[in-house]
Amino acid sequence: MDKEVYDYMQSRLRQVDNGFSRYMYDRIDWQTRMFGLVGPRGVGKTTMFLQYIKNNESKESMLYIAADSLYFTNHSLIELADEFVKDGGEHLFIDEIHKYADWSRELKQIYDTHPDLKIAFTGSSVLDIIKGEADLSRRAPIYTMQGLSFREFLKMFHNIDVPVYSIEEILQGKATIKKINHPLPYYKEFIQRGYYPFGQDNLFEVELNQVINQTMESDIPLYANMNVSTGRKFKQLLAVISKSTPFKPVMDKLATLIGVSRNNIADYLLYLERAGMIAQLRNATGGIRGLGKTEKIYLDNPNLAYVLGEKESNTGNIRETFFFNQMRVNNNVIVSKIADFEINGITFEVGGKNKGQKQIASADNGFIVKDDTEYAYKNILPLWSFGLNY
Numbered sequence: 001m002d003k004e005v006y007d008y009m010q011s012r013l014r015q016v017d018n019g020f021s022r023y024m025y026d027r028i029d030w031q032t033r034m035f036g037l038v039g040p041r042g043v044g045k046t047t048m049f050l051q052y053i054k055n056n057e058s059k060e061s062m063l064y065i066a067a068d069s070l071y072f073t074n075h076s077l078i079e080l081a082d083e084f085v086k087d088g089g090e091h092l093f094i095d096e097i098h099k100y101a102d103w104s105r106e107l108k109q110i111y112d113t114h115p116d117l118k119i120a121f122t123g124s125s126v127l128d129i130i131k132g133e134a135d136l137s138r139r140a141p142i143y144t145m146q147g148l149s150f151r152e153f154l155k156m157f158h159n160i161d162v163p164v165y166s167i168e169e170i171l172q173g174k175a176t177i178k179k180i181n182h183p184l185p186y187y188k189e190f191i192q193r194g195y196y197p198f199g200q201d202n203l204f205e206v207e208l209n210q211v212i213n214q215t216m217e218s219d220i221p222l223y224a225n226m227n228v229s230t231g232r233k234f235k236q237l238l239a240v241i242s243k244s245t246p247f248k249p250v251m252d253k254l255a256t257l258i259g260v261s262r263n264n265i266a267d268y269l270l271y272l273e274r275a276g277m278i279a280q281l282r283n284a285t286g287g288i289r290g291l292g293k294t295e296k297i298y299l300d301n302p303n304l305a306y307v308l309g310e311k312e313s314n315t316g317n318i319r320e321t322f323f324f325n326q327m328r329v330n331n332n333v334i335v336s337k338i339a340d341f342e343i344n345g346i347t348f349e350v351g352g353k354n355k356g357q358k359q360i361a362s363a364d365n366g367f368i369v370k371d372d373t374e375y376a377y378k379n380i381l382p383l384w385s386f387g388l389n390y
Helices: 003-014 045-056 077-086 103-113 151-159 165-169 184-193 203-221 228-242 251-258 262-276 300-310 315-327 383-388
Strands: 032-039 064-068 092-093 118-123 143-144 278-284 294-299 333-335 341-343 344-353 366-370 380-382
Touching: 003 045, 003 064, 003 383, 032 045, 032 341, 045 118, 064 184, 077 092, 077 103, 077 344, 077 380, 092 165, 103 118, 151 300, 151 383, 165 383, 184 300, 184 383, 203 300, 228 262, 228 294, 228 300, 262 278, 278 315, 278 333, 294 300, 294 315, 315 341, 315 344, 315 383, 344 380, 380 383
Parallel strands: 032 118, 032 143, 064 092, 092 118, 344 366, 366 380
Antiparallel strands: 278 294, 333 341, 341 344
């Protein structure tokens, strides 16, 4: 095996802090023969792979490599796996697999040729990564990861330990942060720059804009087999959404605004959603995990709203974006017919200090969620508490 490959892995491992791990770390079956981890740019997929290697490298022979490594200029992925196995390799980690041509076909061959080799890979969630030249769906479970929860943010940036609370515990007012008396300053910090693991960087806004630009101009056009000019259309569409969310999409209007066919808008929105740029709130037909009709469109997370919306960011939109973003990981969040959201038949109206009970008056089981409230009282719940669900 090329020494430079191992040296590169060791250099990356030295840079990794394994004191904090993401929510997905314990959900993954790391001993599965092959699995994929997908998600938007910047949410920590690479770091989590390196953390696992650092925590377990004494137990088995592991190798980490990026799919765009110079090694692949003169070698194939199959050759790498063959050499690694001959050297006693047991667990191969491939980062950003989508950057390697014919990745699907070669992974299938490696899987079939080396039954004792475990393979893990990260990839883009812009398109369904299990669909390629060869079908990996029967061989590799795919995990999808999103950005930090408010709970993870408290641990990662402030070293405040908070347990995960179920939705039932949150509704009962049991979600608390024991080490702090006033959670609202932390919530305000989170919604501006706490969703991404690089949120504390001095150049956070610059880095997030780079993530946005790379996603719009490179990722989506590349994986959807579109040209660069189409990437500009995605940026236009995102700009329109950022200044008017949440809104009920009118396909004809959106098509006219960005100068594309109405028939393309639904696909464009789906690409933006999978890339972690927007979130579509659907009706009860299928929910966020199904094929329900899109009723409202939000930016994916509140950090995007602040960076893209700038001074035009609307407080009401930020509140709803936070709730939807934080609750959709573990729950099927759909649009409510009488209020903002519905989860498992429970109605939620999200607002500020003056929000009353009118919107949920006819709900069998309804709650008012306020962003300026520190503690729960009867059916009034603090918005920040919904960020402790994962």
